[in-house]
Amino acid sequence: VIVQAGASEAGRQLAAETAEAVFTAQNSIAQAKQFYADVKGRMEKLGRARDHMKILPACFVVVGETMEEARAKRAKLDSLVDYANAIASLSIALGADASKFYPDGSLPDTPETNQGKSARERAIAMAQRENLTVRPAPRRLRRPCHGRYAEDHRRRDGRMADGGRLRRVHHHVPYLPGGLDDFVGKVVPELQRRGIFRHEYEGKTLRENLGLPRPRNRFF
């Protein structure tokens, strides 16, 4: 199974040509829809069936019995990040040395570099939209996933699925092993109870489970 993750112009085109699964992170539902339509549209132009690619948006899930507990866990986790390390991570996203920025000043616009393009664009767009300063920027880049917040659903994945739009999720585990144990022990059974996630694997191969067709043998 071919997977692709870059969201630059070249990355989208490569995905449309080759990918059967795409990992992506978008700032908003509107941008995610635009990305989805763009990549699937490129596939069609190339003569590929739209359904032969599954797009998996990133979803950073912190599980709590209540929203307050989940937020407290997230705050605890963020508080454990070393400042120099956070700024270094931001530098990698931007392709520029963020340690030279004033921590409480606005995140400056930085020129495009030879490194990854979409991570930089996402960081700058978010900083401009939210008037973000440098210090909290790294943790804002890893936000919980979007979804429709309705009723008393205590788990974010349930909300997303209830929104009716999200059918594939790339789960970013917040901390190990606890964050993973909570997801598998609490969220998965809830998704299964709602009838939106499998109880058993459908197939034996990754391709079968994702619902992707087997490529034709082109040699013999």
Added chain:
Amino acid sequence: MSGSRQLKLGAFMRPASIHTGAWRYPGAFSDANFNFAHQKRFIQTLERGKFDAYFMADHLAVLNMRIDALKRSHTATSFEPFTLLSALAAVTERIGLVATGSTTFDAPYHVARRFASLDHIGNGRAGWNIVTTSNPDAALNFGLTEHVAHDERYPAPASSTTWSPACGIPGPTTPSSATWTPASTSIRKSFTCSTTRARITRSAARSTSPARSRAGP
């Protein structure tokens, strides 16, 4: 259990989690980067939860951070992904095994052979996350002194990747035409990647890239 309302779940994994503070969270395995028993526990938990795929992200160099930041990082480096995923294939049955494979430095044959092997070891569970490498320090690990430009890392729009028989990995669209030779100082090298028919020009100029300067000594 099929239809458009069904969720598909993949897990984006780093050895100690993707969050840079996670290795300090209560109960965390701070030695997870080089502890196979922990990675085995994680993937078996995911399989119990019927996840479609386990994806281990990878970098071809130590993170390009200053040493003071690197010392406080969750993962400076970790297992080579094919070694890890082959071992994990042996302790799981159904979950997909997705590895990052960069086309920036390897010949198509290297990449194709590794994924074909992993796919057969795991009985059809391998996935290839196609990437180009953006960490400028990685170039140094391959005998280059300057990083490959973004547009040159990606194939030309007219490229095509087609499929090999059993395992769904890309194979050459034309008879193999890789002509890559190791770069040397001040000589402009190029090679043609037959998988994508991308012509990637490697510049091996003497200058040090700005990003490398930033990374410090």
